[in-house]
Amino acid sequence: GAVVSQHPSWVICKxxxxxxxxxxxxxxxxxxxxxxxxxxxxxxxxxxxxNEGSKATYEQGVEKxxxxxxxxxxxLSTLTVTSAHPEDSSFYICSAYTSGNTYEQYxxxxxxxxxx
Amino acid sequence: xxxxTQSPEALRLQEGESSSLNCSYTVxxxxxxxxxxxxxxxxxxxxxxxYSAGEEKEKxxxxxxxxxxxxxxxxxxxxxxxxATYLCAVQERDTGFxxxxxxxxxxxxxxx
Numbered sequence: 001g002a003v004v005s006q007h008p009s010w011v012i013c014k015x016x017x018x019x020x021x022x023x024x025x026x027x028x029x030x031x032x033x034x035x036x037x038x039x040x041x042x043x044x045x046x047x048x049x050x051n052e053g054s055k056a057t058y059e060q061g062v063e064k065x066x067x068x069x070x071x072x073x074x075x076l077s078t079l080t081v082t083s084a085h086p087e088d089s090s091f092y093i094c095s096a097y098t099s100g101n102t103y104e105q106y107x108x109x110x111x112x113x114x115x116x
Numbered sequence: 117x118x119x120x121t122q123s124p125e126a127l128r129l130q131e132g133e134s135s136s137l138n139c140s141y142t143v144x145x146x147x148x149x150x151x152x153x154x155x156x157x158x159x160x161x162x163x164x165x166x167y168s169a170g171e172e173k174e175k176x177x178x179x180x181x182x183x184x185x186x187x188x189x190x191x192x193x194x195x196x197x198x199x200a201t202y203l204c205a206v207q208e209r210d211t212g213f214x215x216x217x218x219x220x221x222x223x224x225x226x227x228x
Binding site for chain 2: 002004006032034042043044045046049091093095097102103104105106107108109110112
């Protein structure tokens with residue numbers, strides 16, 4: 001149980017274009033989903049937190065107009081990188097959480113974004 | 117501000133050579149401390165959650181322990197397949213959205 005998928009697993013796009021990444025919880029309903037970014041040999045940095053049906057909460061320094069997050073249902077959240085630039089190239093990982101007796105977050109496999 | 121420091125940054129072991137990874141943390145009120153394993157190019161895989169000082173959890177060759185200031189991940193008789201980056205994260209008690217703060221990880225390499 002507790003499987004989270006991401007699509008696509010990797011994407012290459014040209015500078016100035018937009019890219020959408022999907023995060024799905026496959027076998028549970030996620031009340032909250034999180035989006036992280038990870039640069040090579042660095043740890044995970046939280047970008048934003050989203051609750052189903054609510055606006056996302058962004059971490060300090062993360063541009064909300066550049067990284068659009070939509071949490072339309074209890075099993076799907078999307079991250080859209082708008083007007084991507086080479087410095088946005090990174091590994092994007094989502095995680096999902098469901099309320100209950102434990103507080104574990106389950107992570108997706110990640111999406112490698114390369115902007116040329 | 118919550119802080120998590122992991123040591124060592126990298127660790128090389130021979131197969132069968134037991135060792136421990138350290139995670140020191142500062143948090144105003146701990147809800148939980150989490151250990152994850154991450155393989156290159158993949159998302160973190162959940163290992164353990166520890167909630168209170170003195171708690172211990174085991175899974176195969178791994179054992180996690182918790183004190184009020186740090187956690188240890190003990191690896192007994194490791195195998196090459198245990199090679200990965202091990203991440204520690206804390207969650208503050210009063211965080212409404214279950215936010216995790218991660219350490220920078222320990223890269224473990226187990227040689228046959």
